[in-house]
Amino acid sequence: MFKKVLLAEDFQDTNLGIVDTLENKLQIEKIQEEFYCDKALNRIKQALSKDDPFELLITDLHFKQDHVDCNITSGVELIQQIRKLQPDIKVIVNSMEDNPVKINSLFKQEKIDGYVCKGRHGLDELVKSTHEVYQNRTYFSPQINLNVANNIIELEAFDLDILKDLANGLTKKEISEKLKKQNISPNSESTIDKRVSRLFDEFGAKNTNHLVAKLIKLGKI
Amino acid sequence: MFKKVLLAEDFQDTNLGIVDTLENKLQIEKIQEEFYCDKALNRIKQALSKDDPFELLITDLHFKQDHVDCNITSGVELIQQIRKLQPDIKVIVNSMEDNPVKINSLFKQEKIDGYVCKGRHGLDELVKSTHEVYQNRTYFSPQINLNVANNIIELEAFDLDILKDLANGLTKKEISEKLKKQNISPNSESTIDKRVSRLFDEFGAKNTNHLVAKLIKLGKI
């Protein structure tokens, strides 16, 4: 089993519950808990400099902001920063996020090793996940599977970028100009019109407000 | 100190962390943990029928739904049901909700005794809160105060309705007509224009898409 584990989780009650379980159910000797992403990254640096690196990172995705200034504000950023320093570290994400699209991208983009969905069996799953990841396998919470079955319409990256820009208040003309500057094609205002209109049909939206609202609520933007 | 406490919290990790703290820091003898609201209510009933009631309820607000059918799906409903059976029970809410308006209504409407905001010091606060409530005082997390100070812009019902309609794809003309049908005043398209434009300033939005997107992300719509 892993001997040295870093836990990044900002909720004190959750943090304690996890540490307790890792100690008692998995007999992990050295568990370092951190409540801020920046501090977690520092721990990684320190351990590397002492040639005694962490073997596993367990992290939440969302961290509350408070009076302490932080460079890193999310679990995804934390993973990215840590991977720059220590590419081989195993990573398990423990979060309440249950959108399969987002979780999928964690595996694909961030190359995480395990995903545990917080819930009534979150700790049991965390134990399982840790075992699996230790055996060089990946793990994700079984309930996620069910959600994937609900065929979710996938947005391609191009459309997604347009929608994000719209949600950020850009006009279609501005988006067109932005794409031209970035040498991305297609980029005409007309094409953007067509693309968005097609999304109206796909998602049953009456206009841009409606579409943006729906997609944010679906967690796609 | 309280001798018999009921904990309703659906996340296993959080649940364990809280039980651990109540046992070790507060020496509470009998802690009953439940992961579903319905089961929590049953515990209350059973305890009452045996003439050995719980003295304190600690509950979350949001409970994940899963394959188990439940009548009660939220902490607020749970509190209301329990209060019907046992009006004098003390109640502490432990949740990540940090909207002071909503928390305020918990004290006013549900007559709760304490509110603890989950976070980096959630458990310390829960200990404090339990002490205070035991002394027949109320308690709420200090950071809530701060949030109130950061004048959070509150939307009045009228503006909120307009925004919801916009997010649902209605045009301003349609909203105006809808208001006229319902005999709600003001209802002119012009006033709707003005109201929304003012919200642009208040929330720093460039246009309607931007505003709707921001407010959904803030959980206001």
Add this chain to the structure above:
DNA sequence: TGATGCCTTACAGATTTCTGTAAGGTTTTG
């Protein structure tokens, strides 16, 4: 190869959004 379908783009026109101005009404305040 030619037909077909799909995508990009331009353009046009109707509608909607957004921003002003102005008039009239109500409330607040000194």
Add this chain to the structure above:
DNA sequence: CAAAACCTTACAGAAATCTGTAAGGCATCA
């Protein structure tokens, strides 16, 4: 009480959105 501030409403004009038509490019397929 009167001035000031605010709200509602109408209207107007510029900009943006939405929908359709049309032309050209590219890939597929029989």
